[in-house]
Amino acid sequence: MSQLYYLTDEQRAVRDLAREIARERIAPLAAHVDETGEYPHEQLKLLGQQGLMGLHIPEAYGGTASGSLAFCLAAEEVAWACASTATIFLVQNLGGYPIIFAGSEEQKRRYLPKLASGEMTAAFSLSEPGAGSDAAAMTCRAVRKGDRYVLNGAKMWVTNGSHAGVITVFVTTEPGKRAKGVTALLIEPGLKGFTVGKPERKLGIHGSPTVALHFADCEVPVENRLGAEGEGFKVAMKTLEQSRPTIGAQAVGIGQAALDASVAYAKERRAFDQPIAAFQGIQFMLADMAIAVHASRLVVHHAAALIDHGITGAALESSAAKCLASDTAMKAATDAVQILGGYGYTREFPVERFMRDAKITQIYEGTNQIQRVVIAQQLLGKS
Numbered sequence: 366m367s368q369l370y371y372l373t374d375e376q377r378a379v380r381d382l383a384r385e386i387a388r389e390r391i392a393p394l395a396a397h398v399d400e401t402g403e404y405p406h407e408q409l410k411l412l413g414q415q416g417l418m419g420l421h422i423p424e425a426y427g428g429t430a431s432g433s434l435a436f437c438l439a440a441e442e443v444a445w446a447c448a449s450t451a452t453i454f455l456v457q458n459l460g461g462y463p464i465i466f467a468g469s470e471e472q473k474r475r476y477l478p479k480l481a482s483g484e485m486t487a488a489f490s491l492s493e494p495g496a497g498s499d500a501a502a503m504t505c506r507a508v509r510k511g512d513r514y515v516l517n518g519a520k521m522w523v524t525n526g527s528h529a530g531v532i533t534v535f536v537t538t539e540p541g542k543r544a545k546g547v548t549a550l551l552i553e554p555g556l557k558g559f560t561v562g563k564p565e566r567k568l569g570i571h572g573s574p575t576v577a578l579h580f581a582d583c584e585v586p587v588e589n590r591l592g593a594e595g596e597g598f599k600v601a602m603k604t605l606e607q608s609r610p611t612i613g614a615q616a617v618g619i620g621q622a623a624l625d626a627s628v629a630y631a632k633e634r635r636a637f638d639q640p641i642a643a644f645q646g647i648q649f650m651l652a653d654m655a656i657a658v659h660a661s662r663l664v665v666h667h668a669a670a671l672i673d674h675g676i677t678g679a680a681l682e683s684s685a686a687k688c689l690a691s692d693t694a695m696k697a698a699t700d701a702v703q704i705l706g707g708y709g710y711t712r713e714f715p716v717e718r719f720m721r722d723a724k725i726t727q728i729y730e731g732t733n734q735i736q737r738v739v740i741a742q743q744l745l746g747k748s
């Protein structure tokens with residue numbers, strides 16, 4: 366990997382620490398996690414113990430406030446080793462952002478220190494069975510009754526929803542008003558009328574549980590509301606704008622892992638009396654993978670640096686980072702399977718896992734079609 370001259374000493378230290386943990390402690394377990402769907406408890410605990418869960422959390426609440434670029438560097442390293450663990454690591458960030466942006470002092474004190482230490486994990490719940498890309502079309506409803514909201518409806522595709530100690534759930538308090546009727550609530554497990562669905566059986570990221578949430582006359586205290594009524598959609602959009610580069614970082618990690626596995630195999634595997642790395646057909650594939658992964662990393666780092674510099678309105682750069690890096694990871698992983706040939710198609714090598722794991726990065730936190738909608742809106746204005 367080329368030298369990233371622009372990193373600060375702190376960012377380098379975060380990357381090196383994450384790399385060491387990822388390569389020595391997380392990577393050896395990745396195939397097992399994929400095979401069994403086992404939740405990566407120990408891996409997450411380790412990330413918490415080493416201070417990597419609090420990179421995005423202000424120091425006043427137990428974090429290190431290291432910033433978005435530092436977090437992206439750590440996310441890439443974790444994803445290089447195990448995309449499942451990386452997904453939960455990213456959701457810790459996604460679920461924590463709304464509390465940082467919109468939480469009251471009491472809410473911040475209640476949750477952020479536990480998220481920073483890894484004692485508690487978080488989740489973020491925007492999508493519904495009938496509302497994914499069109500998030501404002503949500504129907505899960507909260508009706509205020511005195512000092513409580515009564516929730517009815519379902520949410521879907523909630524990463525870590527079965528394990529999180531706190532979930533930011535977006536509901537409508539004024540159906541028909543679309544975005545302007547959306548309100549964010551903090552939900553903890555154990556509330557009466559709140560149940561978690563069975564884990565989805567997915568193509569990849571098997572160790573990262575994805576569930577539906579069901580609410581049947583579930584009563585939530587008003588003090589669990591995050592921000593004002595009707596402000597939830599903006600909280601969700603602002604959160605996604607900050608979080609999408611981190612999905613890009615996860616994708617860079619998967620793409621780099623696919624490239625590394627391909628280079629290693631091409632140097633070992635012989636055909637026609639020479640290593641297949643001697644053939645230009647393979648060399649060009651490796652070079653194209655390296656170009657795209659390198660470019661993706663730089664675009665991810667640029668979007669993260671904009672966030673760290675407090676430059677608002679980085680929706681274009683954020684969506685571009687997520688989109689480019691995830692498309693790159695998918696292509697790199699598919700090419701890695703091709704380079705490894707029949708072996709690549711088996712579980713004897715990790716590249717088929719990279720290919721299955723890469724696919725989700727083109728889908729979650731907004732499909733890449735939605736990223737292009739966001740980018741076009743920035744270019745053209747909203748029609």
Ligand code: COS
Pocket residue numbers: 491492497498499500501522544598599602603605606680729730731732735738739747
């Ligand atoms: N930051 C702050 N506010 C934002 C914003 C951002 N990045 N993007 C939009 N908003 C605000 C808008 O300014 C608007 O508020 P005003 O009416 O006061 O101006 C409000 O949010 C609604 O925005 P918009 O009218 O653009 O909403 P749409 O219903 O047209 O939806 C898209 C816009 C498609 C971009 C949105 O629904 C989206 O991101 N969908 C994908 C959802 C997603 O990523 N799901 C995955 C969930 S996590 S697995």
